[in-house]
Amino acid sequence: MTSEDGSLMLEEGTFAMFRDIGRDLFLRGLISSHAGNISLRIGQKICITRRGSMLGRITREDLVEVDLDRADSHVLRASSEVVVHRAIYRGTSALAIVHAHPPYATLLSMLLDELIPVDSEGSYFFKKVPVVSVEKTIGSTEAAELVSELLKDYRIVMMRGHGSFARGDMLEDAYMLTSSLEASAFYLYHLQGGKEYRLFSDKYKTW
Amino acid sequence: MNVLTVDLGRSAARLERLDRQVADAYIGGRGVTSRILFDSMEPGKDALDAASPVIFGTGPLTGTPFPMGGRFTATAKSPLTNTIFSSSCGGRLGVSLRKAGIDVLVLTGAAGSPSYLSIEDGEARILDGSSLWGREKAFVKASLREKHGKDASILLIGRAGETGCLFANIENDGRYLGRGGLGALLGSKQIKAVVVRGRGKEKLRPADEEQFSFLAYECRKWLAANPVTSQGLPEFGTGVLFNLMRETGLLSTRNYREAAPLESANISGEMMTRLLTRRRACPFCPVACGRVTRYGDGPEYESLWSLGANLALFDPEKVAELNALCNELGMDTISAGGVVGLACELAEKGLAPIPVAYGDSAAIGRLIGQIAERTGPGLMLSLGTRRVAEQFQLPDAAPEVKGLELPAYDPRGAYGNGLGYATSNRGGCHLPGYFIGAEVLGIPKLFDRFAVQGKASLLALYQNAFAFMDTLILCRFAAFAIPVDYFARVASAVLGRKITWEEALSIGERLWNLERLFNIREGVERDKLPERLATFPLDRMLHEYYGARGWDEAGIPSPEKLKLLNLP
Numbered sequence: 001m002t003s004e005d006g007s008l009m010l011e012e013g014t015f016a017m018f019r020d021i022g023r024d025l026f027l028r029g030l031i032s033s034h035a036g037n038i039s040l041r042i043g044q045k046i047c048i049t050r051r052g053s054m055l056g057r058i059t060r061e062d063l064v065e066v067d068l069d070r071a072d073s074h075v076l077r078a079s080s081e082v083v084v085h086r087a088i089y090r091g092t093s094a095l096a097i098v099h100a101h102p103p104y105a106t107l108l109s110m111l112l113d114e115l116i117p118v119d120s121e122g123s124y125f126f127k128k129v130p131v132v133s134v135e136k137t138i139g140s141t142e143a144a145e146l147v148s149e150l151l152k153d154y155r156i157v158m159m160r161g162h163g164s165f166a167r168g169d170m171l172e173d174a175y176m177l178t179s180s181l182e183a184s185a186f187y188l189y190h191l192q193g194g195k196e197y198r199l200f201s202d203k204y205k206t207w
Numbered sequence: 208m209n210v211l212t213v214d215l216g217r218s219a220a221r222l223e224r225l226d227r228q229v230a231d232a233y234i235g236g237r238g239v240t241s242r243i244l245f246d247s248m249e250p251g252k253d254a255l256d257a258a259s260p261v262i263f264g265t266g267p268l269t270g271t272p273f274p275m276g277g278r279f280t281a282t283a284k285s286p287l288t289n290t291i292f293s294s295s296c297g298g299r300l301g302v303s304l305r306k307a308g309i310d311v312l313v314l315t316g317a318a319g320s321p322s323y324l325s326i327e328d329g330e331a332r333i334l335d336g337s338s339l340w341g342r343e344k345a346f347v348k349a350s351l352r353e354k355h356g357k358d359a360s361i362l363l364i365g366r367a368g369e370t371g372c373l374f375a376n377i378e379n380d381g382r383y384l385g386r387g388g389l390g391a392l393l394g395s396k397q398i399k400a401v402v403v404r405g406r407g408k409e410k411l412r413p414a415d416e417e418q419f420s421f422l423a424y425e426c427r428k429w430l431a432a433n434p435v436t437s438q439g440l441p442e443f444g445t446g447v448l449f450n451l452m453r454e455t456g457l458l459s460t461r462n463y464r465e466a467a468p469l470e471s472a473n474i475s476g477e478m479m480t481r482l483l484t485r486r487r488a489c490p491f492c493p494v495a496c497g498r499v500t501r502y503g504d505g506p507e508y509e510s511l512w513s514l515g516a517n518l519a520l521f522d523p524e525k526v527a528e529l530n531a532l533c534n535e536l537g538m539d540t541i542s543a544g545g546v547v548g549l550a551c552e553l554a555e556k557g558l559a560p561i562p563v564a565y566g567d568s569a570a571i572g573r574l575i576g577q578i579a580e581r582t583g584p585g586l587m588l589s590l591g592t593r594r595v596a597e598q599f600q601l602p603d604a605a606p607e608v609k610g611l612e613l614p615a616y617d618p619r620g621a622y623g624n625g626l627g628y629a630t631s632n633r634g635g636c637h638l639p640g641y642f643i644g645a646e647v648l649g650i651p652k653l654f655d656r657f658a659v660q661g662k663a664s665l666l667a668l669y670q671n672a673f674a675f676m677d678t679l680i681l682c683r684f685a686a687f688a689i690p691v692d693y694f695a696r697v698a699s700a701v702l703g704r705k706i707t708w709e710e711a712l713s714i715g716e717r718l719w720n721l722e723r724l725f726n727i728r729e730g731v732e733r734d735k736l737p738e739r740l741a742t743f744p745l746d747r748m749l750h751e752y753y754g755a756r757g758w759d760e761a762g763i764p765s766p767e768k769l770k771l772l773n774l775p
Contacts, residue, residue, distance in 0.1 A: 042661060153708050155690075
């Protein structure tokens with residue numbers, strides 16, 4: 001839905017999704033005040049949160065439209081991670097992306113090469129979450145290539161020491177994956193020992 | 208994959224291996240059969256011409272113990288819509304074919320007289336079917352079982368297929384290739400039935416058995432965890448959707464002219480359990496959504512609407528009787544209910560002297576009989592709503608898209624579903640994109656039914672994902688419970704090669720575009736809805752949809768898109 005000058009016009013429902021998911025990410029403690037970024041693909045455009053915006057209190061002015069295929073002047077205001085978002089949209093069928101800094105998942109990403117859940121919910125949703133390691137963790141082309149490649153086969157990946165990138169059909173399911181991953185990471189971090197209750201859990205690493 | 212091609216006119220059969228590149232690019236089921244049809248069908252040929260093939264295909268899951276994977280596909284040019292038309296069925300034919308060493312069965316030509324086809328462990332014979340032609344189905348099945356064995360899988364047409372009713376269906380073991388008139392195709396080839404026995408000793412094994420078992424277990428867990436597949440469908444069948452759709456405002460009556468009344472609850476899935484004698488399951492399916500009443504198979508949700516609420520009939524026994532009549536005569540209940548609904552409107556308005564009225568089950572039953580025989584007003588009605596409405600110069604009165612009568616979900620109450628109808632390659636059908644999942648059931652997540660922005664891209668994604676499912680031939684209901692990214696891993700395990708989730712979606716997209724190319728080649732009309740149902744910004748949604756698909760404004764795939772998908 002575009003205006004006469006070709007810019008994206010967001011329906012109220014679409015804006016509400018951004019506002020509500022951003023708020024939930026902050027309230028849930030999955031991002032700090034000015035961290036994280038979320039986006040939607042709408043046709044040949046990406047609608048992404050503004051660099052320096054506070055996801056906990058998004059306004060319409062905090063949403064920036066950029067081109068799907070290449071950078072344009074709007075990158076001046078777009079999130080620093082727009083290059084990663086663009087790579088994901090161009091390389092996959094994702095329609096929504098949530099990038100967050102879930103504390104426990106980020107902590108574990110510095111200890112493990114893959115996160116394999118032990119809790120029931122995580123076992124259903126993830127089986128395995130790969131961890132990718134890059135030197136320049138913010139807005140680098142290396143990060144963009146590695147993350148987008150993994151998201152061709154996984155729904156959420158971790159960037160070591162930085163945070164998660166989740167893809168979805170809508171912001172809600174990308175948020176769900178992020179939230180659930182953090183819960184799984186919490187259990188993983190705190191569990192000492194534990195009794196296995198699942199069949200085939202040894203196969204999760206093959207996911 | 209082994210392809211058995213039977214030329215019914217020359218009584219000749221040949222078995223050959225499918226090109227490996229085709230198998231890799233299209234996997235099986237709807238994919239492989241569509242590709243074969245695209246390559247072998249002469250453009251512009253009439254669907255009922257003897258040279259027009261009908262192609263039955265299995266998928267890599269058919270015959271393995273994967274839950275909800277025991278189905279098969281039939282693909283042809285539909286005589287009703289003139290589009291490419293793939294239909295999937297939960298009967299045992301696919302399993303039997305694979306055990307007989309056949310993955311795809313292609314029928315071309317036409318027998319010289321009423322016949323049936325027997326396939327036993329790879330050998331095909333065209334046998335005299337004159338004693339079966341015109342006979343009731345119970346007799347046909349009993350005769351064939353006596354001759355070929357009780358374990359034979361029998362696929363057959365009813366009277367409607369013999370006479371050439373354009374929405375005649377095909378039955379296999381109590382399940383149906385329901386839509387698109389494929390029964391008329393078999394009838395035009397003078398084939399009453401196809402009987403398959405496969406006693407192959409070799410068990411159908413997936414390439415990576417260990418991984419396959421793991422994935423099958425995980426998918427069963429998902430099916431058990433989801434109340435749709437673990438409670439709703441098993442307990443009430445597809446009729447479980449009925450009350451929810453009426454309460455949501457998606458159920459209509461009287462040819463889409465009014466909302467279905469409260470009285471409709473009398474024929475809901477819950478109420479129909481009073482008539483239930485047993486449940487029916489497709490091969491290896493733990494859900495068992497099939498219903499059998501004392502009247503026979505069904506009725507399914509769509510039939511409860513098309514022959515019930517749509518025709519202002521709210522007596523469960525009468526609806527079950529009409530459903531059984533359609534089954535016996537071998538016609539699609541959705542199209543039958545659609546065309547009778549139109550006939551009632553025409554009669555009501557005094558435009559056509561058809562002795563039928565909403566709510567009159569006896570008259571409706573008689574009319575359905577005439578449609579099957581193609582006598583009296585049945586002759587015209589057997590052509591489908593589009594042609595009937597054209598004859599009366601009332602195009603808006605026909606509830607169809609591309610000639611296929613619309614199913615039970617009113618598009619005015621769910622815009623994404625409406626877009627799905629308009630863009631479906633096989634005509635007005637909810638299955639290719641099943642956006643009702645997102646807009647009503649909250650599967651995978653709930654989307655505002657009346658929202659416009661963003662839905663088109665999502666619909667295209669679902670259409671691609673479900674097209675991939677159809678190459679494996681997984682029941683659509685599997686998507687209610689199992690995340691779609693699982694299906695790529697299932698494919699990897701059964702085929703023995705890595706297929707990423709994105710590659711799976713790309714395979715689905717390739718298939719979707721191939722179907723589109725077929726339709727363009729056949730001159731199928733553009734995407735739209737009947738005017739009385741297009742009460743929302745359909746054009747805006749189509750614009751977004753074509754953009755998401757990489758098509759031009761006329762809905763034609765761009766050269767760049769085709770090159771990316773290695774088409775045609």
